[in-house]
Amino acid sequence: xxxxxxxxxxxxxxxxxxxxxxxxxxxxxxxxxxxxxxxxxxxxxxxxxxxxxxxxxxxxxxxxxxxxxxxxxxxxxxxxxxxxxxxxxxxxxxxxxxxxxxxxxxxxxxxxxxxxxxxxxxxxxxxxxxxxxxxxxxxxxxxxxxxxxxxxxxxxxxxxxxxxxxxxxxxxxxxxxxxxxxxxxxxxxxxxxxxxxxxxxxxxxxxxxxxxxxxxxxxxxxxxxxxxxxxxxxxxxxxxxxxxxxxxxxxxxxxx
Amino acid sequence: xxxxxxxxxxxxxxxxxxxxxxxxxxxxxxxxxxxxxxxxxxxxxxxxxxxxxxxxxxxxxxxxxxxxxxxxxxxxxxxxxxxxxxxxxxxxxxxxxxxxxxxxxxxxxxxxxxxxxxxxxxxxxxxxxxxxxxxxxxxxxxxxxxxxxxxxxxxxxxxxxxxxxxxxxxxxxxxxxxxxxxxxxxxxxxxxxxxxxxxxxxxxxxxxxxxxxxxxxxxxxxxxxxxxxxxxxxxxxxxxxxxxxxxxxxxxxxxx
DNA sequence: GAACAAGTGTACGGAATGCGCACACTTAGG
DNA sequence: CCTAAGTGTGCGCATTCCGTACACTTGTTC
Numbered sequence: 001x002x003x004x005x006x007x008x009x010x011x012x013x014x015x016x017x018x019x020x021x022x023x024x025x026x027x028x029x030x031x032x033x034x035x036x037x038x039x040x041x042x043x044x045x046x047x048x049x050x051x052x053x054x055x056x057x058x059x060x061x062x063x064x065x066x067x068x069x070x071x072x073x074x075x076x077x078x079x080x081x082x083x084x085x086x087x088x089x090x091x092x093x094x095x096x097x098x099x100x101x102x103x104x105x106x107x108x109x110x111x112x113x114x115x116x117x118x119x120x121x122x123x124x125x126x127x128x129x130x131x132x133x134x135x136x137x138x139x140x141x142x143x144x145x146x147x148x149x150x151x152x153x154x155x156x157x158x159x160x161x162x163x164x165x166x167x168x169x170x171x172x173x174x175x176x177x178x179x180x181x182x183x184x185x186x187x188x189x190x191x192x193x194x195x196x197x198x199x200x201x202x203x204x205x206x207x208x209x210x211x212x213x214x215x216x217x218x219x220x221x222x223x224x225x226x227x228x229x230x231x232x233x234x235x236x237x238x239x240x241x242x243x244x245x246x247x248x249x250x251x252x253x254x255x256x
Numbered sequence: 257x258x259x260x261x262x263x264x265x266x267x268x269x270x271x272x273x274x275x276x277x278x279x280x281x282x283x284x285x286x287x288x289x290x291x292x293x294x295x296x297x298x299x300x301x302x303x304x305x306x307x308x309x310x311x312x313x314x315x316x317x318x319x320x321x322x323x324x325x326x327x328x329x330x331x332x333x334x335x336x337x338x339x340x341x342x343x344x345x346x347x348x349x350x351x352x353x354x355x356x357x358x359x360x361x362x363x364x365x366x367x368x369x370x371x372x373x374x375x376x377x378x379x380x381x382x383x384x385x386x387x388x389x390x391x392x393x394x395x396x397x398x399x400x401x402x403x404x405x406x407x408x409x410x411x412x413x414x415x416x417x418x419x420x421x422x423x424x425x426x427x428x429x430x431x432x433x434x435x436x437x438x439x440x441x442x443x444x445x446x447x448x449x450x451x452x453x454x455x456x457x458x459x460x461x462x463x464x465x466x467x468x469x470x471x472x473x474x475x476x477x478x479x480x481x482x483x484x485x486x487x488x489x490x491x492x493x494x495x496x497x498x499x500x501x502x503x504x505x506x507x508x509x510x511x512x
Numbered sequence: 513g514a515a516c517a518a519g520t521g522t523a524c525g526g527a528a529t530g531c532g533c534a535c536a537c538t539t540a541g542g
Numbered sequence: 543c544c545t546a547a548g549t550g551t552g553c554g555c556a557t558t559c560c561g562t563a564c565a566c567t568t569g570t571t572c
Binding site for chain 2: 005007008009011012013015016019020022023024027046047048050051052054055057067068069070071072073074075076077078079080085086089093107109114116119120121128129130131132133134
Binding site for chain 1: 521529
């Protein structure tokens with residue numbers, strides 16, 4: 001039996017569980033669905049749902065609940081504080097505009113990469129991710145950059161828990177091959193992932209460093225049809241590195 | 257004494273209050289600061305902070321706490337569900353790229369407009385707002401469009417509570433003048449706000465309608481130096497209206 | 513249309529959870 | 543050295559939240 005510290009407020013955990021229940025697919029949920037998803041009794045789930053509705057984070061629509069825009073308030077300060085995404089926005093914009101490709105900034109959160117800022121190129125994009133979304137780190141260029149920079153013990157612990165999966169025929173879904181790839185990434189300081197998560201999409205990523213601290217990873221995502229890997233390295237990599245340095249400098253400056 | 261319904265879970269309210277405390281300026285807060293901001297005892301605030309840290313939404317840094325990227329999870333489903341921002345993204349991109357100006361989508365939340373999607377033009381922008389941010393509705397083009405479309409009783413209730421304030425010398429900080437302006441906005445179906453919130457910035461907004469339902473407001477923000485009001489109306493307004501219709505259609509289609 | 517299943521809202525007694533006082537300790541400043 | 547303002551921790555008690563139980567609505571099956 002897992003033991004919680006004695007300061008632990010269980011209602012907090014349940015509150016968050018209820019809010020997160022809306023992340024799994026459906027945007028509208030009934031009391032029973034939430035109860036099942038969060039492993040509570042119906043009566044309990046109902047209390048939290050009604051409370052959150054009273055507070056304005058959910059709205060009741062007949063017998064279903066949905067999130068209101070107010071839920072964005074909760075994360076707003078992370079995005080608009082003097083933090084990383086703020087420092088990165090302008091540089092992502094330049095990249096996206098100059099290269100006409102989508103550019104993103106991610107951090108590592110558990111086994112996933114988490115998008116904290118993203119500027120999309122004005123063409124239809126295959127992957128429709130937005131800020132706050134997650135993707136499995138091991139299968140993405142940004143993820144590999146971030147994992148490769150972890151301390152050995154942490155990287156090992158990551159790899160022990162990783163759930164490999166074959167998304168496309170290009171996916172490197174073998175643990176040993178992934179280890180070798182990570183070694184390469186660490187040595188060369190960048191990662192190119194070729195259609196491993198989504199057919200037709202290549203991603204190039206570099207780490208964003210400030211002094212010795214790893215802040216996140218910067219990425220450009222291009223359609224496979226239009227660019228061959230060699231051209232990507234030649235043209236995009238220098239731009240990406242330049243932007244990464246600029247972001248780190250901006251971020252550092254804001255701390256002062 | 258305000259009376260809560262008997263289903264009300266107080267810990268939920270406190271949990272959210274603690275998370276929102278980080279929205280007010282500082283990104284790092286101590287136990288005492290949070291206690292003061294949320295009107296709790298220190299012991300209580302500490303319980304919630306430690307619990308949220310255990311759950312991974314905050315991280316302790318010495319004796320201060322800060323938000324982790326994980327807080328973005330809470331609102332992620334609102335942004336990436338089959339909802340309005342999703343439908344709008346592609347259209348905002350086209351607008352921003354074609355016109356080389358920043359384009360945004362907002363909804364009304366209480367007295368504020370809340371940014372739910374935004375595509376920035378690749379030039380430095382005066383206002384650095386990001387998704388989830390709020391601005392006072394009455395002083396913005398999007399806000400005025402949204403207020404103008406409210407039912408009479410709601411609009412009246414809004415205006416009763418509004419706190420006017422002079423931001424620049426152009427600000428219309430007079431209630432009667434604002435009322436007249438809202439009437440004009442409702443009749444003409446768009447709003448042009450000229451440097452009322454920020455010197456040097458003009459905003460043009462139109463409502464996004466789906467059948468008879470008001471979904472939000474769409475905006476283009478331009479630098480005052482580069483565009484005169486007449487040119488904005490002639491060139492930008494048609495594009496904006498077109499995009500608004502397209503977004504509404506897209507949004508409707510997704511509901512089916 | 514009776515019988516049933518699966519959803520909904522509501523009530524209430526009692527356990528246990530979270531409350532906040534109180535104390536001990538650290539740091540900084542006069 | 544003493545105060546002031548912060549920090550962490552323990553603990554008894556009141557409150558809060560739990561979950562069972564029941565009544566009701568809805569839609570399906572036979």
